[in-house]
Amino acid sequence: MASTDQLTKAGEQALTGTQSLADRLFLSLRKDIVEGRMAAGSKISEPELARRFDASRGSLREALMRLDSLGLIERRVNVGARVVALSDRGLLELYDVREALEGMACRLAAENRTDADIAELRQMLARHEQQEELQAGTAYYQPEGDFDFHFRIVQASNNELLIDTLCNKLYYRVRMYRYQLGMASPRAHRAFREHSHIIEAIEAGDGELAEILMRRHIRASRSNIAKKLSSS
């Protein structure tokens, strides 16, 4: 339950200019929820949080409102807010939505590809390969490497709505599940090859193939998780 308690007042405001107190509260709370410092399903007390962050309840409520529309907390009128509960079903639903959206993102990335995008994707893949050779085995398909990959492809889709929906909304829920259920998948080598083939399809401008490969990639991950869930 112990939180960071320190709002990075100066940090992170390079890009967007100054940010409000409510913004910082929002970012800080989002981090705490995603990384499990606020337990999933636990109740949220506005006065207590306001004291802890040394802010007024009004500003805090603004932050909570935004967490609500991110789907990270649930609010009920006159009752209060709780951190959203994690469930097997919720995780599987997330995979289905990602399959649809990231498949489309991958198709668009292939259709609108630019030299810069491809160069960056290839470079990232090379980095991952190096890393994989070093820590042969289970290391690659980790939050970091895998996430970078998916994140980058979505960015290359050139569809603002898609980028916003995935990168600014859904991915926080994904991260929350990863952190808290500790998804260390044993699909390291296979996942790397799949990533490689996806980039090839994008480079070739083959949107249809790129989408199919991305969907398979995500579906395979989903099956893997589903199997693990059913056996516990």
Add this chain to the structure above:
Amino acid sequence: MASTDQLTKAGEQALTGTQSLADRLFLSLRKDIVEGRMAAGSKISEPELARRFDASRGSLREALMRLDSLGLIERRVNVGARVVALSDRGLLELYDVREALEGMACRLAAENRTDADIAELRQMLARHEQQEELQAGTAYYQPEGDFDFHFRIVQASNNELLIDTLCNKLYYRVRMYRYQLGMASPRAHRAFREHSHIIEAIEAGDGELAEILMRRHIRASRSNIAKKLSSS
């Protein structure tokens, strides 16, 4: 600019129980934006709106916060909020996201179909057919009928995240474009046949086909719009 000015204090609270003032403000403003009573791209003055709705700025700000995360307004720190601007690009982006998500919804609806869902879909289609025969021609593919159809299928997907994303978020943007650009498509008969085939695929439990047909259906509509846009 003249608004409804009357918050339905009693209405709509049957399902969720009592709703807060901020809730009602949110619903009312959302309606005004979607239906164009607040012009797209226009600036929003918090004090003015608060006076108009006879509410405090705090409650109003809560409503604005939620409109922001719906993507219906855009806020900038210390500057204020504007109703989101409509653009050709934004409309086309919306279609791509819908194609991905509704395609998936359609697949899931086929895979998890229930007798109740199918009965309701068939019944709705029959209603639309009747309506089409009456007003032969351009009447069917109208906001109402078409929207009901897509809405119902998404509901049948049995994926809470998908339902929430489409029905409680994206569709308001869709409605906004429909209202304000007045999309009266001449695809009446064809669209109806497409709907019919989609339902058949769902009824047959053929998720793959159902998804393909839905994606084609949406993509055809997108092409239609794209053509119209480029010729103006």
Add this chain to the structure above:
DNA sequence: CCAACCAGGATTGTCGACACTTTTTAGTGC
């Protein structure tokens, strides 16, 4: 004439206090 600068006014961000609702707790009767 144009650019930079500087009030004045208006708008946004933040706060503390009050009203109402829900939950908890203490008490009473059976």
Add this chain to the structure above:
DNA sequence: GCACTAAAAAGTGTCGACAATCCTGGTTGG
């Protein structure tokens, strides 16, 4: 001991006021 009631405590919803910031128009200097 248990169920029901009622008071009190805690929590949420709403409001009005103050402080910080931004936009507007006019002014000054080059």
